[in-house]
Structure formats: C-alpha cells, structure tokens
Amino acid sequence: MTKAVGFDQKVLLHHLDFTANEARKLTRKEMYEVLDNYLRNDIKGTKSRKNAITMLMKIWFIVDEEIISLRNKALELFPDLNKEERLLLHWGMVILAYPFFKDLVQKMGNLFRLQDEVPSAVVGRKMKELYGDRRRVEVATSAVLMSIKSWGIVEMLKGRSYKLPNKIHITNPDVQSFLVEVIIRATNVKAIPLDMVQTHTLFFPFQYDVSATELRESKVFQIDRQGIDMIMVELTS
DNA sequence: GCCAAAGCGGTTTATGTGTG
DNA sequence: CACACATAAACCGCTTTGGC
Numbered sequence: 001m002t003k004a005v006g007f008d009q010k011v012l013l014h015h016l017d018f019t020a021n022e023a024r025k026l027t028r029k030e031m032y033e034v035l036d037n038y039l040r041n042d043i044k045g046t047k048s049r050k051n052a053i054t055m056l057m058k059i060w061f062i063v064d065e066e067i068i069s070l071r072n073k074a075l076e077l078f079p080d081l082n083k084e085e086r087l088l089l090h091w092g093m094v095i096l097a098y099p100f101f102k103d104l105v106q107k108m109g110n111l112f113r114l115q116d117e118v119p120s121a122v123v124g125r126k127m128k129e130l131y132g133d134r135r136r137v138e139v140a141t142s143a144v145l146m147s148i149k150s151w152g153i154v155e156m157l158k159g160r161s162y163k164l165p166n167k168i169h170i171t172n173p174d175v176q177s178f179l180v181e182v183i184i185r186a187t188n189v190k191a192i193p194l195d196m197v198q199t200h201t202l203f204f205p206f207q208y209d210v211s212a213t214e215l216r217e218s219k220v221f222q223i224d225r226q227g228i229d230m231i232m233v234e235l236t237s
Numbered sequence: 238g239c240c241a242a243a244g245c246g247g248t249t250t251a252t253g254t255g256t257g
Numbered sequence: 258c259a260c261a262c263a264t265a266a267a268c269c270g271c272t273t274t275g276g277c
Binding site: 004005006008050051053054057058134135136139 | 244
C-alpha cells in the first residue's frame with residue numbers, strides 16, 4: 001500500500017522558470033537536452049541531474065491529459081507575468097503533478113491556520129501517517145520543505161520550524177482563474193463555492209480576491225448563484 | 238525485448254545543537 | 258570553546274515501470 005512519492009529533490013525557482021520558458025518552443029527530446037545543459041551548473045552528479053530533469057518535465061511538460069489545456073494557457077501567460085504570478089503558476093503545476101506535494105501543502109496550510117509556527121517534525125509525522133514510515137518519505141518531505149523555503153514561501157526559524165512571511169498578493173485575473181481551476185482539479189470536485197476558493201488551504205501562501213464576474217468572462221467556468229449569498233463555480237469542460 | 242524514465246534505499250557529506 | 262552527537266542535504270547506483 002505504499003504510495004508513490006516522486007518529489008525527492010530540491011527544485012530551484014530558476015529551474016522552474018527556465019523549464020516553463022523553454023516548454024513553449026521545444027520538443028520533448030530537445031527539452032531533455034537543454035535542461036541537462038542548463039542544470040549542469042547547479043547539479044553535478046549525473047544521476048541527481050536526471051532526477052531533477054524528470055521532475056521538471058513532469059511538472060511542466062509531461063502533464064496529464066485533462067490539464068494540457070490549462071498548462072498551455074499557463075505557458076502563454078508566463079512571459080508577461082511578474083515574479084509572484086509566476087510563482088503561483090509553478091505552485092499550481094507542482095500541486096497537479098505531485099500528490100505528495102499537494103498533501104504536504106494541505107497539511108501545512110491547515111497547521112498555519114492554527115498556529116504561526118510549524119515544526120518540520122510535525123509535518124514529517126503527518127506525511128508518514130499518509131505515506132508510511134519510510135526513509136523515502138523523510139527525503140521527500142525535506143525536499144518539499146527545502147524547495148518552498150528557497151522559493152520564499154516559508155521562512156525557517158532556528159532550523160526546526162517554519163513560519164509564514166507576508167502573503168503574496170495576486171491581482172491578475174488570468175492568474176486567479178488559473179488558480180481556481182487548479183483547486184477544482186486538484187481536489188477532484190465538480191464545483192466549489194466561491195467563498196471556499198478565497199481561503200483555500202492549497203493556496204495558503206497567497207492572497208487574492210477572485211471576482212465572479214471575471215471568472216465568468218474567462219469562459220472556462222460556469223457560475224451559479226445558489227440562495228442569497230452562495231456562488232458556485234464549476235468547470236465547463 | 239529494449240531502452241529510457243521513474244522510483245527507491247543506502248551512504249556520504251554538511252550543518253546545526255547541546256554539553257561539559 | 259571544543260567536542261560529540263544528531264539531523265539535514267546531497268549524491269549514487271540499483272530495481273522496477275512503461276512506451277515503442
């Protein structure tokens with residue numbers, strides 16, 4: 001019953017940026033080549049570099065059938081976005097690519113709701129409950145934590161616990177609609193109340209104010225008003 | 238059946254921490 | 258302040274999986 005983990009290496013932000021930028025123009029084969037060259041500076045071991053490439057490809061290139069169009073939209077937006085908005089796109093794509101990452105983020109988001117500081121040991125324990133008490137789980141947990149630390153999502157305190165810096169504000173409507181689609185797909189629901197989107201755990205590092213009007217304009221969603229103040233968002237495709 | 242990709246566990250190296 | 262000990266991070270190579 002051991003669940004696959006996959007995310008077993010620290011991923012750097014500029015690696016993700018590079019991958020997303022190249023993914024629009026290159027074939028799969030070319031991607032492997034270009035990435036290998038690019039990563040050579042940061043990752044010396046052949047095997048480790050291959051691992052990293054595998055992960056980057058899975059995040060931005062070899063994605064599941066049903067999120068291809070979402071991915072393509074994200075790639076189109078990418079060049080015109082600022083640092084924060086790009087980070088959100090990466091965040092969403094990693095969540096979709098790696099359930100392990102998604103689960104960890106969800107746990108962490110919940111903990112941050114209750115307290116300001118989250119010890120890495122607590123996160124580790126939670127992940128072992130979900131994925132079994134294995135060495136691999138430890139490695140993956142720290143890989144995720146190290147990665148998001150280096151992206152500036154969390155800050156480390158005294159080497160043992162993490163705290164949340166200021167939330168990252170996202171106002172770009174295209175990026176917001178991306179975010180909503182990620183939430184719906186990642187949690188496997190048909191529809192979600194707009195209220196729940198605003199404070200969703202999966203995007204705990206971000207702050208945004210999604211407007212129903214703008215979602216409707218994007219054509220990807222169907223918006224239904226239920227009762228007085230409940231607005232349901234549903235994917236049209 | 239072959240080759241590349243994905244997954245895994247063990248080992249080494251680096252960094253941090255508490256104690257005398 | 259030095260030392261041992263603990264934990265984190267990086268690295269490596271083997272096994273399994275999956276597409277052609």
